[in-house]
Amino acid sequence: MPLAAGLAIGLLLSPTSEALAAPKPTIKQAKAKLKKLNDKADKVVDRYNTATEKYKAAQGEYGKLNASYKRKLETVATLRAQVVAMAVDTYKLGPDARSWPTMVGQPDPTGMLGSLALADRLSQEKMARLAAFDRENRGLKDERDKAETALQAADKERDGVEKERSEVRKLIAQQKKLLEKLGAYKTGDPNSTGIKYTGAASGNAAAVLRFAYAQVGKPYVFGGTGPRGWDCSGLTQASWRAGGVSLPRTTWQQWAWGSSRKVDLKDLQPGDLIFSSGLGHVSIYAGNGQIVHAPQTGDVVKVVTLSSYGGTLVGAIRP
Missing domain, CATH: 3.90.1720.10 (endopeptidase domain like (from Nostoc punctiforme))
Structure with missing residues (x-):
């Protein structure tokens, strides 16, 4: 067997995995690494908190705009019903309540003048309702668009929260692993009643x-x-x-x-x-x-x- 081949086989068969493995970090090195992880985690956690606050704000804005849109939707529905009722009445009674035969058919001049005044008032009310319906209906699209934009913003902020949460969890896993190696991982007591403050604050x-x-x-x-x-x-x-x-x-x-x-x-x-x-x-x-x-x-x-x-x-x- 050629010498080079024999050496290669010998190296493959020899138990060198332990010798080649990286040495375990010292306590000092582990603590130094933990400090870097803690410093990084502090910043990432604050980014996570900031993203969460932005998401809450965006959700709140969407909630307000969506509520406004729903109120306007109800207003438009009510006005639409009134406009439809007006159209039906016009169809039943004729398009012009002030037509000359109607007016002159009154038994006396006073009745005729009263009919004129009533017709004018009804006409003004109808015009006002039609104008209100038109105005609110046009505003409805604006309200809906604002609500949809706010929802998209909230979704974007939610995605940001998820991204930061994922990064935090990775860091936490690394921190926990190091702390457990050092025997320094503390779970704490969620029901702790703490200690009494006896300092000089007032x-x-x-x-x-x-x-x-x-x-x-x-x-x-x-x-x-x-x-x-x-x-x-x-x-x-x-x-x-x-x-x-x-x-x-x-x-x-x-x-x-x-x-x-x-x-x-x-x-x-x-x-x-x-x-x-x-x-x-x-x-x-x-x-x-x-x-x-x-x-x-x-x-x-x-x-x-x-x-x-x-x-x-x-x-x-x-x-």
Whole structure:
């Protein structure tokens, strides 16, 4: 057997699969990969939330326009019935109630004048009804077209939601796999009653933090708006709602909403919202160097030190 052929067969038969397999990642490498996945997931989840909000808005717009179209449809149907009744009456009574034989057939001048006035009034009413029918009927197509356009927009936004949801699910599967390898995957308790807030916040900020602390231990859920699970902006929105302030849904929207309410990170007060670089994450400052937040997949709502968060912060707002 030629030497080259023998070597080739030997290589094929030798147990080299283990030697050639890529080495398992170290804990440090797995954590670094997880951090990248978490950063990416934060942004994708916010895109998903934004798409969902746009879809809801488009659905609402379609609902209003469709209701308006249906009301106009009913109005046109009523006017159409009146116009048909008028046509039938005209056929029965003759086309011109003011014809000369009819008028002169009245027994006295007063009766004749009264007939003239009545005929004019009936004619005006008929003309008004015909004009109304024509106007509403022409407007009906506009209303229908507006409703159909809004429905198409809603369908487009729905498709956007599905696209982002698919991307999120892929990322979640990767995050979960890594967390399970690290033994760090937390399912959380959807029925958790949390912990008591005992910090120095007052006024509506105290109500905000009491609510947020009561969610501690519940799982992070992408797109979660409670009560059994939360994502980061879902938690901040609901917490500030408990404090009497209505925030928009997504991290990006909350940051934009607070453009005139920004505060320096050196001047944080309990209740302030803290945003990470890239606006992928938002948390609530609890005072004494701590934050409460819904971190990411495989974790739970929790209280940690601001310094342990590990991300670059872009700023804060005070609702």
